[in-house]
Structure formats: structure tokens, C-alpha cells
Amino acid sequence: MAATPRGTSPVPPDVRPRLTVLSGPSGVGKSTVVAHMRKEHPEVWLSVSATTRKPRPGEQHGVHYFFVSDEEMDKLIANGELLEWAEFAGNRYGTPRAAVQERLENGEPVLLEIDLQGARLVRESMPEAQLVFLAPPSWEELVRRLTGRGTEPPEVIERRLEAAKTELAAEPEFDTTLVNTSVEDVARELLALVDVV
Numbered sequence: 001m002a003a004t005p006r007g008t009s010p011v012p013p014d015v016r017p018r019l020t021v022l023s024g025p026s027g028v029g030k031s032t033v034v035a036h037m038r039k040e041h042p043e044v045w046l047s048v049s050a051t052t053r054k055p056r057p058g059e060q061h062g063v064h065y066f067f068v069s070d071e072e073m074d075k076l077i078a079n080g081e082l083l084e085w086a087e088f089a090g091n092r093y094g095t096p097r098a099a100v101q102e103r104l105e106n107g108e109p110v111l112l113e114i115d116l117q118g119a120r121l122v123r124e125s126m127p128e129a130q131l132v133f134l135a136p137p138s139w140e141e142l143v144r145r146l147t148g149r150g151t152e153p154p155e156v157i158e159r160r161l162e163a164a165k166t167e168l169a170a171e172p173e174f175d176t177t178l179v180n181t182s183v184e185d186v187a188r189e190l191l192a193l194v195d196v197v
């Protein structure tokens with residue numbers, strides 16, 4: 001057995017990153033890919049964020065998001081209850097800290113689906129986190145998906161596409177890029193990265 005060089009620590013038994021961040025522009029397919037993966041692998045734990053955005057038809061409180069008022073969001077932030085938070089296209093979004101911490105302390109994998117600003121904050125506070133970028137096959141396809149989803153009025157779509165330009169330019173900051181051409185393929189690749197055993 002090779003000796004451990006002096007001055008370095010032995011490699012810990014499990015060096016796999018437990019925290020995975022999935023980011024990518026609005027409409028690229030993050031929710032679709034994660035939902036597809038969790039349909040077959042419900043054991044993959046996804047953090048449920050708090051948001052001041054209004055629910056879309058079909059979105060459930062506590063499942064897709066915790067839908068909160070501006071005042072409630074102020075309190076969550078002031079009380080330090082969010083691991084990170086950001087303003088995106090006119091609404092605030094944040095990751096509740098306690099549930100994530102509990103899982104990480106138990107050595108369980110955690111998946112966050114958050115925006116670029118949030119991904120950068122996580123990288124600062126947890127450098128061991130792995131950052132995964134979901135990219136569209138092309139700009140035209142991103143516009144098509146965001147428009148085709150039909151959940152936002154044109155001015156909100158414009159705002160999100162403006163943000164998408166900044167987000168696409170930040171792709172090199174991420175550890176891995178997955179191009180969302182096929183939902184099935186990307187869901188499989190993401191599952192391997194999240195490494196749920």
C-alpha cells in the first residue's frame with residue numbers, strides 16, 4: 001500500500017459531491033428533466049424553494065414551490081432561513097436552509113434547481129458542490145420552448161430571454177454542461193451525476 005505523503009490528508013472514503021446544482025435559462029427544460037428523472041427515481045431529493053412568484057396553473061404549494069408573500073420572504077431572509085436567494089425577472093426565489101442541511105449532514109444527495117446568481121452563491125459557500133448547466137440545443141429552440149410553454153405574457157418572456165443571454169454566457173463557470181435535446185437522455189445523465197445509490 002502506498003504511503004500517504006507527509007503533510008497531506010488521506011483521501012476520505014467518499015469524495016463524491018453530495019450537493020448538485022442544476023441551472024440554465026428559463027424555458028430550457030430544467031423542470032421537465034427533473035420531473036422525468038424523479039418519476040422513475042423518486043428517491044432523488046429535490047429542494048423546494050420559496051418564491052414570491054404567483055403559482056402557475058397546476059403548481060402546488062409545498063410541491064413545486066412554497067409560494068410566499070413579499071413580507072414572508074423578507075422574514076425568511078432576515079431570519080437567515082435561506083441558504084441562498086436571488087431576484088429573478090421581478091420575483092424573489094430562495095432555498096430553505098434547514099432541509100438541505102439536514103440531508104447533507106446525513107450524507108444524502110441534494111439537488112437544487114436554481115438560477116445563475118444562486119449557483120454562484122452556492123459555489124462560494126460550498127466549493128465542493130457540483131454545478132451542472134442545462135443548455136438549449138439553440139437560441140431559437142429556447143425561444144420556442146419558453147414561448148410554447150404559454151405560462152408567461154410576452155413582456156415576462158422578454159425579461160426572461162434578456163436574463164437568458166447572461167446565463168448562457170456563464171456556462172464556462174459550470175463543472176458540466178448537458179444539452180437538453182432529449183429529455184430521456186439528459187434525465188439519465190443527470191441521474192448519474194447526482195449519484196443516488
Ligand SMILES: Nc1nc2c(ncn2[C@@H]2O[C@H](COP(=O)(O)OP(=O)(O)O)[C@@H](O)[C@H]2O)c(=O)[nH]1
Pocket residue numbers: 023024025026027030031049050053084085086088093094095096113114115116117118119
Ligand atoms: N437563486 C434561486 N433561484 C431559484 C430558486 N428556485 C428557483 N429558482 C430559479 O428561478 C428562475 C425562475 O423560476 P420559475 O419562475 O419557476 O421559471 P422557470 O425556470 O422558467 O420554470 C429559474 O432559473 C429557477 O431555477 C431558488 O431557490 N434560488
Ligand SMILES: Nc1ncnc2c1ncn2[C@@H]1O[C@H](COP(=O)(O)OP(=O)(O)O)[C@@H](O)[C@H]1O
Pocket residue numbers: 024025026027028029030031032033145146148149180181182183
Ligand atoms: N428536450 C425537450 N424537447 C422539447 N421540448 C422540451 C424539452 N424539454 C422541455 N421542453 C418543453 O420546454 C418548455 C419549458 O420547459 P420547462 O421544464 O418548463 O423549463 P424550465 O424549468 O427550464 O423553465 C416546456 O413546454 C417543456 O415541455
